[in-house]
Amino acid sequence: MNISQLPRWRLTHCCDAGRNRLLHDASRRTFAKTALLGAAQAAGIPLLAGMAAAQSARNFPPPPPAVSPIQELMDTHVHSAPDAFGRSLDDYETAQLYKEKGMAAMVLKNHVVPTADRAWFVRKQVAGIQAFGGIVLNTAVGGLNPDAVQWLCRMQGGYGRFVWFPTIDSDHHVKHFKDAPEGIRVLGDDGKVLPAVYEVLKVCAQQKLVVNTGHLSSAEALAVIAAARDVGADRIIVTHAQFEVVNMSLEEMKRAAAMGAKLEICAVGPLMGPEAHLPWMRAWRQVKIQESVQAIREVGAQHFVLATDLGQTGNPTHADGLQMFVSELMAQGITKDQIKLMGRETTGALLMG
Secondary structure, three states, X not given: OOHHHOOOOOOOXXXXXXXXXXXXXXXXXXXXXXXXXXXXXXXXXXXXXXXXXXXXXXXOOOOOOOOOOOOOOEEEEEOOEOOOOOEOOEHHHHHHHHHXXXXXXXXXXXXXXXXXXXXXXXXXXXXXXEEEEEEEOOHHHOOXXXXXXXXXXXXXXXXXXXXXXXXXXXXXXXXXXXXXXXOXXXXXXXXXXXXXXXXHHHHHHHHOOEEEOOOOOHHHHHHHXXXXXXXXXXXXXXXXXXXXXXXXXXXXXXXXXXXXXXXEEEOOXXXXXXXOOOHHXXXXXXXXXXXXXXXXXXXXXXXXXXXXXXXXXXXXXXXXXXXXXXXXXXXXXXXXHHHHHHHHHHHXXXXXX
């Protein structure tokens, strides 16, 4: 089937009453404050300590951390505007938030257009954070198109570092979600990797690009990983390995890791599932935080990279999502050193090593 023939996606108080209420509330606050201070003095507690103790007993959010939990980390999976899908932040806003949190780098991903040029603009606008881009081999760029990958490498700045195999247009994805009768295939009828896949992987090997498996099935991903190693492409990530369309078992993760691939775990995973706050996320299974913790422990933290896959309208920002994800992993026993390994050292070696 010609990829160009694939079907499209079945894509306040007012007047004196308010003033009197404000005065009443102010007098109540003054009375409460005076009472608290008097109680503290009577108990022999210094005034400032007494006020702090009174405040700590109230239901306030905690103060901001002295050091950002995601400082110096990198996000390999960032969705932002402009896009064909609803995004809450644009490239600049995302980079600015990450810079404020002390993040080191981010990789811009778009399902329909390359992002190497956008990474160049981000670096020009937001100093202090390294932005990278890439290309997703969906129908919009010609599918398994080695020429598109070559042009990515030639984009000014050299920031096009990631190549994703098909995502929303992959044969596995469209059949799994019943979006179309057929999508972009990576394996032939005989189960062997198609020549076009090898041509893409050869460019990735020559240019030291990071190969991402996209929305391939577990079996397809393992086959592409083996083909990548055959042609000398040794920078490989299994895209959101635990998500619905990939859904690697622990044994499959171990096989991928044994072949040198890294496994991406994403902050949006725990937000998905039948009870998700956004309707489209209910079609994807929830990846519970305990599942990711188990995988890290059984496969080894050295085989994972941290990401968010966030940016969708209605979801937390990338920075807040990653901070929550990291905090939850650490609450389950993942150490700071393991977070740094997955979120910085391994990713940095892939991007810049």
